[in-house]
Amino acid sequence: MKNFIFALIILSLLCSNAFSVTPQDFNEDEFLINFYWEKISALPAGKRPKTALVLGGGGARGFAHIGVFRVLKEEDIPVDLVVGTSMGSIAGAFYCADVSLDKVEELAKTINWNKVSNFGVPSLVEMIVSEKLLSNEKIEKFISEAIGGVRFEQLKVPLVCVATDLNTGERILLRDGSVAFAVRASSTLPGIFKPVEYRQRYLIDGGLSENVPVNVAKLFDPDVVIAVAVSADITKNDTGNVFTILMQSIYIQGRALDEEHLRSADVVIRPKVNEISAVDIKDASKTIEKGFVAAKEAIKTIKTAVINKTEEKYLFE
């Protein structure tokens, strides 16, 4: 009889797990991330980790940054600093000036080369014949009108635009004065547009010194660096004429540097835009969507990075 009772007890212990209810729909990491994120959202700027958003250059591929902004806004990811190169500086200007994303998307979808430069066949011919570079003054006017002519100190979020000194090759950080001017300098394509004169320097596209300016962001001591890389797949580029060869040479140089810089970022968002040409501004919607998708996929990583950099006392007290 004793053996029987003993066997019954053993059996019931063995079977107890068989009757325990398995959790339904419970993703533990997702729950914990959201739980701690809720605490972090309530923290004032001085107590939560400082986050820098780095926007890489890439011409028309940079429309993807707009998709990224949408996700950051939806998910309430606070950004304390934006650093942008070339198209990244253009996008950054709109973000930091707090221009509505609907308006930014609309501008992106309706933009054409005429609005931002005198880039076109007749002027290209003139350039080849007379060796006279094109002007991108129009982009300064376009940006100024779109963001309300603001200066850096008037921006809602601090912005740094990266340009390159044509003569010395130095990386030049623009963070005071006219935002539109800085953006123009940052996106002046060498060999196509005239360099922009600034304090006795001649500035060209920041992509030549730091296309994904993670190192620039690090100068400002952020806790978390989120980098958005909109690089090209250079192996698929056309190299059939002077212009495309010129572009390819810039891509080759930039790619290795980009990857090295990206290694220092805490989070890298890579929209699948490699096959979009830098000058193809017609398909902005699709490019924006790619940025949105890539940012959505990176949200968990972003929140995890911020949570991990948050001081314990703000999470546990």
Next chain:
Amino acid sequence: MNKPFFTFTILILFCACAAFAGTDIEIYSQSAPVKNKNAKIDALEKRADMLVEDGQYLQAENIYKELANQKTSKKKKFIYNIKLGDLAELGGNYSLSLDYYKKAENLYKKNIDVKYKIGDILFKSNLYTLSENAFLDALDIDKNSNYAKMRLGDIYFSQNLYQKALERYASIDAYYYTAQIVSNTAECYKSAGKIDEALKAANDFLISNESPQIYFLSAVLYADKKMYKEAEEQFLRVVTLAPENFAARVYLAGIYLNDGDMDKAQENLDSAYKLNSSYCAIDLLYAQIACKKGKLYDARRYAHSAYMKAKSDFSKEQAQKLINFLKDKKTLKN
């Protein structure tokens, strides 16, 4: 004859009868000889059906194969091929199942049910394009087929083609909506950042359906929008309908904790713990409550327990952070 002997005799007779009694199938097959071919076929069909019910699939398959090979009507051949396909699917042999369904399809090209079966088998085999074609063929036969629309939605959903999935799900007659369709629809909206639309889809379904799954979905969507009162209401409905729902209990504990209601948080954690004690998150939340109440020893105990239970790098890291935070403390303010 005395009583024990009589009882023993009855018992022996009973056991003997039971031992020699035939099964239903044996009885049926040993009945009077069938008079004509059709009756014989009917008898074999019935036998095969009974074997299927009994789980004797191999024997049933042999009978259907024998029937399919005989000279019989087109309709009968169609049915046999369908049944053989069903049996092959039950056995996990999708390729063979597809062959049988294709044979059936060749007999009746406009039969919608066989299109469904082909589509389903291809979907199970992750052959999405072929499956899509099968269901599109079904829609050609019946453009109002809710099943075909649903499966097309599922195919696109499985490939993260959320916009296309949404279009198909939206075309289904709402009367035929299931919790799974609603859940997928909400996921499609959510992936596009359209939380309001996702919520509407869930809440519209809940008007006439008490579904714990969709109440849970609705609750999580409200929490995403930081509408915690509404989220709490929905989670409470989940636990009323499905008291064993672990996740709802944990989410409720999280809401109450962040709201400062330690007692309700504790109550829900206790319920969750009874359902499943293996999750690190529960111990982390217990530790959080202990911290709020100034119970340093308990907080440390839960933090260490959470670390031991942590399944991912992230949860391990949070447990370690908590251990570090509590390590040198002498007291906690409450």
